[in-house]
Every structure is written in C-alpha cells, then in structure tokens.
Amino acid sequence: MKLAIRNAHIVNHDKKIRGDILIHNNRIETVGEVREKVDKEIDAQGKYVLPGFIDLHTHLRSPGREDTEDLYSGSRAAAKGGFTTIFCMPNTTPALDNEGLAQWITEQARSIGLVDIYPVGAISKGRQGKELTEFGGLKKAGCLSLSDDGDSLKNSSLMRRAIEYAKMFGLLIISHCEDKTLSAGGVMREGAISSKYGIRGIPCASEAIMVFRDIELTRYLNARIHIAHISTQRSVEIIRAAKAQGVNVTCETAPHYMILTDHDVEANNFHGNWKVNPPLGSHEDRAALTRALAEGVIDCIATDHAPHSEEEKNLPFEEAPCGFIGLEWAFALSYTGLVKKKVLTLGQLVEKMSYNPARIAGFSDKGYIRPENTADMVIVDLDCPEKIERTDIVSKSKNSPFLGREVQAKVVCTIHQGKVVYRAG
Amino acid sequence: MEPWQKKHILGIKDLTREEMETIFKIAHSFRELSQREVKKAPALRGKTIVNLFFENSTRTKISFELAGKRLSADVLNFSSNMSSLNKGETIVDTIKNLESYHPDILVIRIGYSHSLINLSQYTSASIVNAGDGSNEHPTQCLLDMFTVQQEKGALEDLRVLIVGDIMHSRVARSNIFGFQKFNSRVSVCAPPTLIPYDFEKLGVEIHDDLDQALKEADVVIMLRIQKERQQESFFPSIREYVENFSLTPERLKKAKKDCLILHPGPVNWDVEISSQLKEIVHPLILKQVENGLAVRMAVLYLVGTRKREYEISD
Numbered sequence: 245m246k247l248a249i250r251n252a253h254i255v256n257h258d259k260k261i262r263g264d265i266l267i268h269n270n271r272i273e274t275v276g277e278v279r280e281k282v283d284k285e286i287d288a289q290g291k292y293v294l295p296g297f298i299d300l301h302t303h304l305r306s307p308g309r310e311d312t313e314d315l316y317s318g319s320r321a322a323a324k325g326g327f328t329t330i331f332c333m334p335n336t337t338p339a340l341d342n343e344g345l346a347q348w349i350t351e352q353a354r355s356i357g358l359v360d361i362y363p364v365g366a367i368s369k370g371r372q373g374k375e376l377t378e379f380g381g382l383k384k385a386g387c388l389s390l391s392d393d394g395d396s397l398k399n400s401s402l403m404r405r406a407i408e409y410a411k412m413f414g415l416l417i418i419s420h421c422e423d424k425t426l427s428a429g430g431v432m433r434e435g436a437i438s439s440k441y442g443i444r445g446i447p448c449a450s451e452a453i454m455v456f457r458d459i460e461l462t463r464y465l466n467a468r469i470h471i472a473h474i475s476t477q478r479s480v481e482i483i484r485a486a487k488a489q490g491v492n493v494t495c496e497t498a499p500h501y502m503i504l505t506d507h508d509v510e511a512n513n514f515h516g517n518w519k520v521n522p523p524l525g526s527h528e529d530r531a532a533l534t535r536a537l538a539e540g541v542i543d544c545i546a547t548d549h550a551p552h553s554e555e556e557k558n559l560p561f562e563e564a565p566c567g568f569i570g571l572e573w574a575f576a577l578s579y580t581g582l583v584k585k586k587v588l589t590l591g592q593l594v595e596k597m598s599y600n601p602a603r604i605a606g607f608s609d610k611g612y613i614r615p616e617n618t619a620d621m622v623i624v625d626l627d628c629p630e631k632i633e634r635t636d637i638v639s640k641s642k643n644s645p646f647l648g649r650e651v652q653a654k655v656v657c658t659i660h661q662g663k664v665v666y667r668a669g
Numbered sequence: 670m671e672p673w674q675k676k677h678i679l680g681i682k683d684l685t686r687e688e689m690e691t692i693f694k695i696a697h698s699f700r701e702l703s704q705r706e707v708k709k710a711p712a713l714r715g716k717t718i719v720n721l722f723f724e725n726s727t728r729t730k731i732s733f734e735l736a737g738k739r740l741s742a743d744v745l746n747f748s749s750n751m752s753s754l755n756k757g758e759t760i761v762d763t764i765k766n767l768e769s770y771h772p773d774i775l776v777i778r779i780g781y782s783h784s785l786i787n788l789s790q791y792t793s794a795s796i797v798n799a800g801d802g803s804n805e806h807p808t809q810c811l812l813d814m815f816t817v818q819q820e821k822g823a824l825e826d827l828r829v830l831i832v833g834d835i836m837h838s839r840v841a842r843s844n845i846f847g848f849q850k851f852n853s854r855v856s857v858c859a860p861p862t863l864i865p866y867d868f869e870k871l872g873v874e875i876h877d878d879l880d881q882a883l884k885e886a887d888v889v890i891m892l893r894i895q896k897e898r899q900q901e902s903f904f905p906s907i908r909e910y911v912e913n914f915s916l917t918p919e920r921l922k923k924a925k926k927d928c929l930i931l932h933p934g935p936v937n938w939d940v941e942i943s944s945q946l947k948e949i950v951h952p953l954i955l956k957q958v959e960n961g962l963a964v965r966m967a968v969l970y971l972v973g974t975r976k977r978e979y980e981i982s983d
Contacts, residue, residue, distance in 0.1 A: 436871070447866070514784070562802070563781070
C-alpha cells in the first residue's frame, strides 16, 4: 500500500519545505518529490503537514469510568485533534499499577488501532504512595513512563527510590507536583479572587515546593525527570535554574494555562467547567508560561485531557471534579493563542507538540517527517476560523471552558501508521 | 424612587449604593410595622417563600421566617444538612423539586461560596442569599449598616474595623463591600493566619494589633470565632486568641467615646467580647436583631413585588 500526500507545506520543527510525501505501508519512504504511481493520493494544496502530535498526558478513564471516556472514544478524540501517540495516566479504578492491566490497555489500543496508546504505570501500588509497583513488569507490558498522577509522592524517600529504580529500566518518571498538605481543601488558585469570594485557594507554593523537591532528588541521583502540567511562574523559575545547572529535567504545560486565568473563573461565575488542577493561575503566571515555552524552558505542550460527566461538572464549584477535555482542540487553541499571537513560530509549535514529546518519551522514529520514520502525521488548515461547538465533541465528555471560543486552525486529516484515521467532515 | 429591578439578592457586591439606600428606607417603615399591635401587612399575600437551609442556622432562619409571615406570605421551611445530602447534585434536584410548587422567593443558606448564581438557573423564583459559604451574607451587612445609619445618622466617611476570623467570614466580606460603597474606610484586624491572601487588594487596611486598630474606629464589628479553627492551627489556643483579640474594658477605653460595637451573634462571651462589657454592648447587638427583621422584610418585599411601584411613600 502506497499513499502520497502532494503539494504540501511540510513543517518539521527545524525546517519547512514544499513538496510531496510518499508513505509505504506504515513508514515514510520519500519526502520531496514523488513521481511514481501510488494506490492513493491526498492533495494537500494550501495545507500544512506536520509530524503527528504526541500527548504525554491524557486521562482515558478506562477501567472504571467508561461513562466519561474509554479507549475507543479517547482514541477518536485524539485522532480528531491530530494526535497519533498518547500516554494515558494511571489514575483509573483500579489504578494502572500492574503488568496485567497495562498489557490489557496496550492490547485494547492495538485492536482499536486509531492511535498509539502507551499506558503510564503507577509508581506506587494503588497510587497509595507506600510501596513501589513492579517497574519491570510494567515496562514489559508497554509502559515507557511511570507516574502517580493526581498525587505527588508525599514520601520523599519513596520518590527517591522510584527515581533510582526507574533508571535500571530506562523508564521516565513523570511527576505531578503538588504538596497536598498545602493545597488541601483548595479549589482554585489562592489570590485576590479566591479571597474576594471566600473560596479556599491553592497557594502556588504547593506546586513549586514539589517541583523543587523532585528536581533536587533528580540532581542528587544524577537521574532524569519530567514535570507534568506546570502552571506557575515560580515553577518556571525553578526549572529554568535547574536546566541552567545541567539537571536532566523536562516539563510540560497545557494549553489552558496559556489561555485562561483565575479571572476567567470569576467571569464565568465559578462554574465547574472552569475548575482544573493545577488551578488556572494569575496573569503573571500565564505570561511567564508562554515566555518559558518560547524560550525552551518548557519543553512541550500536553493536554491533560481529563473527561468528566456533565452532571459532575455542574456541581457547585467546590464539589465539581477537576479537569478539562483537551485532545480535540489542543492544536487549534495553541496555534490561535501562540502562533497567531507570535509567541511561537509554527516550527516551535511542532517542536512542542511532536518533536520534543518524542524525544522525551524516547521515540527515535516519531516526531519528525523524514524517510524511514513512522508515517504518523497530521494535515492542518491554518486559515479556517471556526467555533468550538459542543456538538462537534467526540469525547464522551461534553463540557469545556472553551465552548463557543473561536479558533483559527483546524485539523483536516490525521494519518497514523500510514493509515488515514481521521478526516474532517 | 426608581422601581426595584434586581431579581435576586445574591451579594452586596452586586448591589448599588442606591439600591442599598432603598432597602434602608423600606426597612425603616417596616420597623414601625413591627411595633404596632397588628404586626402584619398584606404586601406579599399569595406569595410563597421557601427558606432553604442547607446549613445549620437558627437565628437567620427565624428572622427570615418571621419577615415573610409579617408580610403575609406563605412560608415553607426546608432544612437539610449538606453532609446528609449526596453532594451538590441533590441541591439542584431539591431546587428543581421545589420549582414544581412555583415558589416566588427562595431564601437559601448554603455551605458553598458563591454558588447561588449557578443554582439560579434551575428556578424561576427570586433567590435571596442567607449566607453562602465564606462568600457573602448580604442581609447581615444590610442590617449592620442600617443599625449604624440609625446610630450615626449617616454611613459616609466612617472608619469601620472588623475583628476576628476574616478568612472564613461571609459577614466580613459583605460588610467590606457595603461600607466601601458609602466611601467608608474598612480595616480588618486578626492574626495573619486568618487574613485571606492578597486581601489588601480589596482596598482594606490590615492590622494585627487590636489596641492600635481600635483607636480610630467609628464602628467595630466583632466576629464570632469558631472554636474548630484552633484545631486547624489558625491560632494555638483560645486563650492566646482572647489575649490578643478580645474586646475588654481596658481595650474599649482606647476607642473613641461614640464608637459602636456590633456583633452578628451569637456572641461567645469572654472570647470575642468580655462579659464585663455585656451591659454596654448587648443593647446594640439586640437592636441589630430587631433591625435584621426589618431589613429582611424590606428585601423580601422588594424582590417579591418587583416591577411594581411602591405603595409606601417617601
């Protein structure tokens, strides 16, 4: 099976060319000019072809909460958003903390076949923060990374062991940084707005303290670590300093932290749709995060796709669960909010959504459009204003703070392993 | 007076100074009504008011209940501890349920801060906030200010001091917004652990020395302290709190002679206020209770007869 994409703007993080791409089965064969006859052609005139996006941070809710998302609906949402590889977090019920469950996810994902799904194994059994899981078994079952996402390991000694022990298997530790003794009871960022309404706040120090702890452990053990969804200016400063000192730390942030702030929570009357953890920050945080992204202190954009039922999101703000869906519009929102506003170039956005996540996860054949790499790519239209509508959502979760927002770009086609897995209707 | 427009009374934040003045005017006439032999007016005859209390309350509930009854409304009481409900979804279900009876006004007390605006979409009734979490307690502020207006003659250019658990107090927040609308200066005095983060951005002065803070105050609002706060380490002991933040005869000497001492009640005597001051401060605190009834009657009357010209002349 040979597929050609013709007349495209081909954008890698470091290079833009115009030309064709020839895909042979699941591999890229040629980038440049394709003269030979093929089985199928896609005319990408006026469109841009980027390496398929890689999301290091999603929640697919399976097993346990399949009413809000499952591996199939999550795969569809990913493909619609241009993602060809996603990592699903282990805060499921039961927790994804053993080889059998990880194997089940890997096999399910393969049989669905829309995108690659890599389970992120739990660091501690039951995500209880007490005993380590079997890292070796999780690796055998397809895990490339481990996290107790949603919880920080309170026990610093256990975190130390996890970072050390993971080295043996080359597993990436992804850390959700939150000092829960500081954030307990908090539902939004602590600041003038939370104080004005008497809503219990989460101090930004709760993230920064754990970022610092985990970086310090990583430095001490000469290991590496990836910090999940950073949301504060202080975290940026700590990571910047650590990188300058040569600590092997990478990090991600999510589109919502670069677009929304706690002012949006207030403007929307504290509806549960604006509740997320870590919470939306101040204007200063947002500015610091976008700057850090442009400067390379923040390596990548992850969605933290976190589906919840509408019933739950309509609860009073203090009771509503945290999280937004993110897969379907991550690119459109990031392009509109960052590239259109000249914070990032298109190449830099590709770096944040494809190239860097591939490097961090350890893929040598993804994240870049070149011969012999996996044929994972996404075709986007960069001049296609559209409104984010509830009826367009394919995730099972139909709520988002971005409903009604206008974006300037659109994913028109997603190719995974050489197969078209999504085409805009 | 302009006809009343506001459908809900959710917080002092949303009221204009003019609207507050209207409430005080109407409250004034209802105060007189309660002193008559027949303490009833037909203003809300045929209207249904539901007191929906998701949090324990005796005083506020009684005050609202009597206010509704004195205006001839049918008053229903619904009390439910939030913890016994299955979280918030049943709150919505409860409101939708009551909607079947076509109530005109829901008086709601709830533990969730600033949650009423989102609940208002589930009912066609007016909502009156009887305290929502740590956000606001608008009728408490209105009765405090109504009392101050009676005692001082005016509400402008006063120095108001609020003492105690500012962080968890809806009374503090409503009073801050209320007095600020009348160009009065509001200060708060508490241990730093009980002052919300970045609170100076609300335009309040922050003190931790009660002796100093008392000196310039025209009005002092002493807040009730919840003893559980000690277990959460907001302060080490009631004893130490009392030592630093209790209003004692010695401290009161430092205040202006005509300084008013208010308390939303019920007072923990010898905690917020020394029992030696009972004779001096209790009469005004009881007057607050009386004014509370008048203010709540005014609020119910205004939202209950919205879009009609007033029958009461200036």
